[in-house]
Each structure stands twice: as C-alpha cells, then as structure tokens.
Amino acid sequence: MSLEQLTYLFVVGSFVIYIAIAFWSRASNTREFYVAGGGVTPLANGMATAADWMSAASFISLAGIVSFAGYDASGYIMGWTGGYVLLALLLAPYLRKFGKFTIPDFVGDRYYSNVARVVAVVCVMFISFTYISGQMRGTGIVFSRFLQVEIDTGIMIGMAVVFVYAVLGGMKGITYTQVAQYCVMIFAFTVPALFLTFSMTGHLLPQTGLGATLDNGLPVLDHLDGLVTELGFASFTEGSKSKIDMFFITAALMFGTAGLPHVIVRFFTVPRVRDARISAAWALVFIAVLYSTIPAVAAFGRINLIETVNGADNMGTPYEEMPQWFKKWENAGLIAWYDHNADGRTQYAAGEAFTGRQHKPIYWGAAEDEVARNFYSNQRHVVNPSSGEFDPKVQPFANEIYVDPDIMVLANPEIAGLPNWVIALIAAGAMAAALSTAAGLLLVIATSVSHDLLKKTIRPQITDRQELLAARMAAMVAVLIAGYLGMHPPDYVAAVVALAFGLACASFFPVIIMGIFYQRMNKYGAISGMLVGLISTICYIVYFKFMGGEPQDWLLGISPEGFGAVGMALNFIVAYLVAHLTPEPPKHIQQIVQNIRVPGNSGSAYY
Amino acid sequence: MKQNTKAAEQYWRRNLQIIFSYLIIWFGVSFGCGIVFVDELNHFNMFGFKLGYWFANQGSILVFCLLTIGYAVRMSRLDSEFDVHE
Numbered sequence: 001m002s003l004e005q006l007t008y009l010f011v012v013g014s015f016v017i018y019i020a021i022a023f024w025s026r027a028s029n030t031r032e033f034y035v036a037g038g039g040v041t042p043l044a045n046g047m048a049t050a051a052d053w054m055s056a057a058s059f060i061s062l063a064g065i066v067s068f069a070g071y072d073a074s075g076y077i078m079g080w081t082g083g084y085v086l087l088a089l090l091l092a093p094y095l096r097k098f099g100k101f102t103i104p105d106f107v108g109d110r111y112y113s114n115v116a117r118v119v120a121v122v123c124v125m126f127i128s129f130t131y132i133s134g135q136m137r138g139t140g141i142v143f144s145r146f147l148q149v150e151i152d153t154g155i156m157i158g159m160a161v162v163f164v165y166a167v168l169g170g171m172k173g174i175t176y177t178q179v180a181q182y183c184v185m186i187f188a189f190t191v192p193a194l195f196l197t198f199s200m201t202g203h204l205l206p207q208t209g210l211g212a213t214l215d216n217g218l219p220v221l222d223h224l225d226g227l228v229t230e231l232g233f234a235s236f237t238e239g240s241k242s243k244i245d246m247f248f249i250t251a252a253l254m255f256g257t258a259g260l261p262h263v264i265v266r267f268f269t270v271p272r273v274r275d276a277r278i279s280a281a282w283a284l285v286f287i288a289v290l291y292s293t294i295p296a297v298a299a300f301g302r303i304n305l306i307e308t309v310n311g312a313d314n315m316g317t318p319y320e321e322m323p324q325w326f327k328k329w330e331n332a333g334l335i336a337w338y339d340h341n342a343d344g345r346t347q348y349a350a351g352e353a354f355t356g357r358q359h360k361p362i363y364w365g366a367a368e369d370e371v372a373r374n375f376y377s378n379q380r381h382v383v384n385p386s387s388g389e390f391d392p393k394v395q396p397f398a399n400e401i402y403v404d405p406d407i408m409v410l411a412n413p414e415i416a417g418l419p420n421w422v423i424a425l426i427a428a429g430a431m432a433a434a435l436s437t438a439a440g441l442l443l444v445i446a447t448s449v450s451h452d453l454l455k456k457t458i459r460p461q462i463t464d465r466q467e468l469l470a471a472r473m474a475a476m477v478a479v480l481i482a483g484y485l486g487m488h489p490p491d492y493v494a495a496v497v498a499l500a501f502g503l504a505c506a507s508f509f510p511v512i513i514m515g516i517f518y519q520r521m522n523k524y525g526a527i528s529g530m531l532v533g534l535i536s537t538i539c540y541i542v543y544f545k546f547m548g549g550e551p552q553d554w555l556l557g558i559s560p561e562g563f564g565a566v567g568m569a570l571n572f573i574v575a576y577l578v579a580h581l582t583p584e585p586p587k588h589i590q591q592i593v594q595n596i597r598v599p600g601n602s603g604s605a606y607y
Numbered sequence: 608m609k610q611n612t613k614a615a616e617q618y619w620r621r622n623l624q625i626i627f628s629y630l631i632i633w634f635g636v637s638f639g640c641g642i643v644f645v646d647e648l649n650h651f652n653m654f655g656f657k658l659g660y661w662f663a664n665q666g667s668i669l670v671f672c673l674l675t676i677g678y679a680v681r682m683s684r685l686d687s688e689f690d691v692h693e
Contacts, residue, residue: 066664071645074663078637081668085633088675089626093682207665211655219655237660238649246642254637272693274683281675288668295664597622598615600691 006424007146014428015161017180018435022165022173030468033170034101034447040175040269046282048178049266051185051436053080053257053283054290055131056138057497059185059433064405067298070228070236075250081284081291082250083257086509088280091258092267094516096276097596101268102444103261103508104452110515111523112589114457119530121452123507124261128441128448129485130500131262132478135438136486139431145332145410146427152487158435159483166439166446167475174439175269181432186289188429192413192422193293196300199416206296224299227306230314232350232395236299248562256501256564259508262440265447273599301408304415309348309401316345316397319377325414330380334404336361337379340388341397344377351399355386361402442478449474498561499541506533506567514575519593521575524582529575537567618689625681629674636662636670 001009027033040048058080066073098106104124108117136155143154165173193206201220203209213219218226224236234240241249257263266283267276308326311317319337329335337346338353338361352359364381365372372381390398409430413422450471455462462470507530514521514529541560543549551559558566584590640648645659653661686692 071660071663074641074660077664078641078667081671082633082637085629085671085674089629089678208654210665211653211661213655221656221660237657239645243642247638250637250642274679274686274692277675277679277682281672281679284675285672288672292665292668594612594615597619598689598691599686600693 001420003420003423004147006420007427010421010424010428011147011431014180014184014432018161018177019164021176021180022169025172025176026168027170027172027468030451030464030471032172033468033471034268034443034451035265036170036172036175036269038269039271040279042270042275042279043282044175044179045266045270045275045279047182047286048175048269049263049279049283050286050290051178051182051432052266052440053263053287053437054185054433055437056135056142056430056434058290059189059430060138060142060406060409063294063297063301064408066294067302067408068405070234071239072241072246074239075246075253077291077294079250079253080257081287082254084280084284084287086254086258087263087267088277088284090516091264091512092276092280093273093599094596095264095512096267096270097273097599098592099268101265102447102452103264103512104448105456106515107511107526108452108456110589110592111511111521111526112586113523113527116511116523116527116530117452117457119527119534120508120511121448123503123534124444124448124452127261127500127504128445129478129481130496132438132441132445132482133485133489134497135434135441136482137489138434139438140486142427142430142434145334146424155483155486158431158438158486159479162435162438162442163476163479166442166479167472170471171265171269171443174436174443177439178436181436182286184425184432185429185436186286188425188432189290189409190293191425192416192418193297195418195422196412196416197296200300200303206293210296210299220299220303224303227303230396231306231310231348232390236302242557244557245559245562248558248565250562252501252505252562252564252568255509255568256505259504259512261504261508262437262444264508265444266440297412298408301412301415305403305407306348308415309346311345314396316343316347318345319379322346323415325411327378328414329404329407329411331367333361333363333367334407334410336363336382336402338382338385338388338400340385340400346400347397348401348403349390349395349397349399351390351395352386353388353399353402354382354384356384359386359402438482442475442482445478446471446475449478498545499538502537502541502560502564502567503534505564506537506571510568510571510575514572516593516596518579519590520584521579522582522585525575525577525579528578529571532574533567533571536570537564540567614689618685618691621685622682625678625685629678632670633674637667641667 031037062076095106100106104117104120107120108114136158139158140151140155143149143157144151165177197203197206197209201209201212203212210220214223221237228236239246270276270279309317326335354361361382362384364383373379388398413426450467454470455467510533511526511530540563544560641663645663648659649657651658
C-alpha cells in the first residue's frame with residue numbers, strides 16, 4: 001500500500017473507533033454529560049487527562065521548539081509537568097470532595113456570590129475558546145500535511161468528527177475516546193523516538209540514550225554543543241534567557257496548568273477522593289512518557305539536521321544529494337533553501353536565510369509548478385532571501401536554510417528510515433492529540449453555558465432534560481465558533497496562548513487555593529483578588545504583545561509569558577488584605593470548607 | 608460531627624505537613640536545581656548529562672512523578688488511620 005493509502009486507512013480507522021466508542025457510551029442525563037456519571041476508574045481517568053492535556057502543540061511543535069531553543073525551552077517541560085504536582089496535592093482531592101460539576105460552581109458556591117460565578121464563567125470561556133481555535137487549526141494542518149487536503153477542508157472534517165462524538169457522548173463519551181486517543185498518540189510518538197535512539201546510540205530508551213556516548217567518543221549533548229557553537233548558535237545545554245525571566249515563565253506555565261478548566265474538570269469524574277489523588281498520579285506518569293522523550297527527540301533531530309545539511313566535512317551537501325525527506329517537506333513549505341554563496345551546496349548556520357516577518361520563506365509559484373523550480377537542481381525558488389552577510393569569526397558560512405520547528409517530529413520517521421506505516425501512524429497520533437484536547441475544551445464551554453449560566457444564574461427552574469438539551473446545543477454552537485476561529489486564526493496565536501495561561505494562573509489558581517486552604521477568605525477578597533490579577537495580567541500582556549511595548553521596559557525583565565505569576569501574587573495579596581477589612585464568611589460556608597478538607601461521606605455528592 | 612471536629616483538625620494538620628514537605632522537594636528540583644543553581648550544577652557530570660540541564664529536562668519530571676505517587680499512597684494510609692476512607 002502507498003503511504004497515502006496507509007495514512008487514510010489509519011486516520012479514518014481511528015475516527016470510526018472514536019465515534020463507535022462515543023455511540024456505545026453516550027450520555028443520557030446531565031450528570032453523565034458533565035462528569036461521565038462520576039464512575040470513571042483512576043487509571044482510565046489518568047489516560048483521559050493525559051490525552052485531554054497533550055494538545056497538537058505538545059505532539060507536533062514542542063520537540064521542535066526544544067530542538068532550536070535548547071535549555072531555554074525547559075520552562076515548558078518543567079511547567080507543563082510540574083503543574084500536575086500542584087493539581088494532585090492542592091486541588092484535585094478537595095474539588096472532588098466538593099462534588100459539583102464545574103469551576104464556576106465551586107467559585108460561585110464557596111464565595112456565595114453570583115458575581116464571582118459570572119467572572120469565573122467569563123474566564124473559562126476566554127481560556128477555552130483561545131485554546132480550542134489552536135486545536136482546530138492543528139487538525140487542519142495535520143490534514144493538509146499528510147493528506148494534501150486544504151487546511152479549511154481539514155478543519156471542517158475535524159469539526160464534524162468532534163461534533164458527533166462530543167455532542168452525542170458528552171463527558172462519558174469523550175472520556176473513553178480520550179483513552180483510545182492517548183494510546184494512539186503515545187504509540188505514534190514513542191515508536192519513532194525509540195528507533196531513532198537505537199539507531200544513533202544503541203540505547204533502547206530515549207531518556208538514557210540522551211546521555212549516551214557516540215562513536216566519536218563524545219556524549220550526545222557535548223557533541224551537539226560543539227556542533228551548534230561552531231556554527232554560531234548559542235550552546236544547547238546552557239540558557240541565554242535571564243534567570244528571573246526563566247523563573248517566572250516556568251511559574252506561570254506551572255500554576256496556569258493547574259488552573260486550566262478542562263484539566264480540573266476531569267477530576268470530577270472519579271468516584272472517590274482517593275481516586276482523584278491516584279488518577280492525578282497516573283495522569284502525570286502518562287504525560288511524563290511523552291515529555292521526558294521530547295528532549296531526546298529534540299537533540300537527535302538537531303544533530304541529524306546539522307549533519308545532513310552540512311555534510312560530514314562541514315562544507316555543505318550538494319542539493320542533488322539531499323535525502324528525499326528534505327525535498328518532500330520543501331514541497332510542503334516547511335523547508336526552504338537559498339544558495340547564498342552559490343556553491344550548489346546546502347549550508348546551515350546561525351542567522352536568518354530569509355527576510356520579512358518571522359523570516360519565513362516566500363516561494364515563487366506552487367510546489368507542482370515546474371517553472372517555479374530550478375531547471376538543473378529542481379529546488380523551489382524563493383523570492384525573499386536575506387543579505388547573506390555573516391561574521392566569519394563566529395561561523396564558517398551564512399545560513400541558507402529555513403526549517404519549520406514542526407519538522408523535528410513530522411520528518412523523524414523518514415530521517416530514521418522507518419517503514420511507511422510508522423509515518424502514517426504519526427498522522428493519526430497528531431490528529432488524536434488535537435481532537436482529544438478540542439473535545440475536552442468543547443465540553444467545558446458547553447457546561448459553562450448550560451449549567452453555570454442557564455441553570456445556576458438565569459433559569460434555575462429548568463428540568464434535567466432541558467438542561468441536557470441546552471448543553472448539546474451549546475456544544476454545537478461552540479463547535480461552529482471554534483471552527484470559524486480555526487479558519488480565521490487571530491494574528492498572534494502564540495501571544496493569545498500566553499494570555500490564556502496567564503489568566504488561568506492569575507485568576508483560577510489563587511481563588512481555588514484560598515477557597516480550600518484559607519477558611520477566612522470571603523467573597524469581597526476573592527472577587528477583588530480575581531479582578532486585580534486578571535486586569536494586571538491582561539494589561540501587561542496586551543501592552544507588550546499587541547501595542548508594541550519594548551522588551552527593555554519589562555518589569556524586572558519579566559517577559560509577558562511570565563507575568564501571570566506576578567498577577568497571581570497580586571491576586572493573593574489583594575485578596576488577603578480585602579478579606580481582613582471585611583466581615584468573615586457566613587457559618588455555613590465555613591462549614592463547607594471544613595467539610596471538603598476531609599474525605600469520607602463524599603459518596604456521590606449530587607445536588 | 609461535633610466529636611469528630613478534633614480528629615478532623617488533626618487530620619488536616621498532618622495533611623498540611625505532608626503537602627508542605629512535598630512542595631519543598633517540588634520547588635527544589637524544578638526552580639532550585641533546574642533554574643536558580645543550574646550553572647553551578649552544570650559543572651558536575653552524571654551519565655553524560657550536565658547535572659543542571661538534566662534536572663531541568665529529565666530529573667524534575669521523574670521527581671514530580673514520584674511525588675504524586677508518594678502523595679497518593681501516603682494519604683491513603685492517613686485516610687485509613689483516621690478512618691475517613693470511603
């Protein structure tokens with residue numbers, strides 16, 4: 001079978017499985033639709049949480065980012081795993097004991113205020129829509145790369161699939177599809193990584209292979225450091241960011257992870273408090289399988305790239321001799337070459353090979369167009385080369401290559417020379433990563449509308465059946481909006497994601513923590529703290545990301561990505577001060593706080 | 608509920624002690640070894656890794672896993688001890 005047929009087989013086959021699972025475990029009441037009936041085992045919930053959490057970005061892009069940024073990207077690795085320690089120790093068990101359906105439920109009840117509930121709903125919506133548009137875009141990109149379908153068509157197919165299984169199955173349906181999706185994505189990610197590690201180092205595990213010694217007698221990382229510094233790049237294992245900035249970025253990602261609504265809500269689905277603790281541990285273990293593999297994939301990928309492009313003698317490789325994967329991804333627009341020194345050889349070094357915004361190549365004509373290619377070498381013509389100047393004291397030649405970071409995962413099986421079915425598997429895995437996260441977010445949005453806004457605020461008298469219908473309708477509308485956002489992405493996707501994490505970190509995390517660990521916290525403190533955290537974070541990020549603020553004006557050198565942690569600190573301080581100047585919360589609220597601290601009798605707390 | 612209040616307070620205090628000690632380790636391996644003292648630790652070499660780099664990219668994940676597993680086990684025992692398990 002050809003690669004394309006195999007890819008279709010795997011992708012369509014996995015879709016059929018997801019929809020079948022959703023049909024078999026469809027929701028018949030709101031409790032099943034919101035929290036899967038509260039009967040999910042810790043192991044299954046751990047897998048579902050891992051799939052829910054690991055998005056298209058984790059699967060496709062993170063290894064590439066680590067590959068090019070080295071140590072500077074370790075904030076992502078520590079932040080996106082360390083957040084689960086906070087979830088397991090500080091949030092999951094108590095929120096499970098509390099026994100409601102959503103975060104706004106907790107905020108509204110604990111702070112006996114519908115104002116607090118509505119502020120929480122607004123945050124949930126903002127965070128979830130920001131995130132889901134990226135996932136929809138992700139499915140579109142996967143379709144376009146592996147199956148040569150237009151991005152917008154791919155998004156529509158992704159919408160249709162999510163639509164069927166999330167609207168029909170609710171939380172119960174997506175829980176079991178996420179278990180299947182985790183298996184698909186982890187298999188697709190680790191198999192090429194294992195092969196790559198084995199072929200380069202002889203080690204079986206990527207985690208130990210990264211410390212292995214190569215044939216030339218150097219450890220992998222020392223060899224890589226040598227290669228990149230010779231070419232004028234910063235060292236791979238040492239950072240160039242300031243320590244304080246690293247510290248705050250890592251903190252914002254960590255506390256933001258612990259405050260993300262679609263992750264927290266997964267812990268409402270297990271039967272008992274101890275199951276919430278156990279499933280948080282499972283979730284982290286399942287996530288760690290992927291995240292601890294990423295640094296190895298990143299390092300091996302970078303070594304391969306440098307040695308393939310620059311050749312064994314570090315003089316460059318004639319374009320005609322470049323391997324097939326280089327040309328394939330050149331056709332897909334993820335690689336470009338401009339021969340600055342006109343020697344017919346590809347050379348990769350520090351600096352940008354192309355000019356313009358983000359230094360992306362602009363090709364002349366389409367990939368299929370014979371006229372848009374060099375008559376002799378058949379390379380694609382590019383119209384925006386940079387000046388090609390370089391400092392001969394720092395590097396041997398100018399950079400001639402553009403490489404999209406996603407290549408590090410997408411092209412891995414081809415670089416390692418793996419069979420076609422593994423390449424086809426990567427497509428199914430990337431799709432699973434995008435769809436599972438999208439479905440989780442969709443559920444959170446639908447629940448916020450039907451439960452927090454409709455049932456709890458606007459029309460408390462509606463029946464369970466009406467509420468379930470409203471949840472399904474809200475999910476439908478949310479799919480359409482998410483698809484639209486995916487087709488017309490906001491200009492600065494990365495900046496908007498920083499905003500989502502910053503908001504989760506500066507709003508939800510502190511307000512939930514104080515609700516559990518500080519009995520004296522009242523509604524005045526919580527609401528003012530949330531507003532101060534939110535507004536300060538939004539202003540800082542918007543000023544520096546969208547209104548042209550300059551990095552030298554950063555407060556203490558903290559970049560916008562890390563400011564959520566400052567917003568969180570402000571939230572804590574303001575909440576504490578205001579709570580002490582205003583009356584303490586009513587007795588029955590204090591009783592609730594004491595009650596959620598101790599397990600037992602949580603049964604199926606169902607209101 | 609009344610006669611249980613004292614036991615509940617004690618359970619909560621023990622829980623807070625456990626959380627606090629675990630969070631010190633959590634902070635130490637990530638923010639401590641992985642960021643603040645990374646340059647000092649990078650002078651040491653372990654199985655082909657610079658130690659600071661290893662903590663930031665591998666070691667912290669490993670310790671995080673051990674912490675969450677340890678907490679789940681430890682708290683299950685505490686629940687039984689105070690007879691609050693379900």
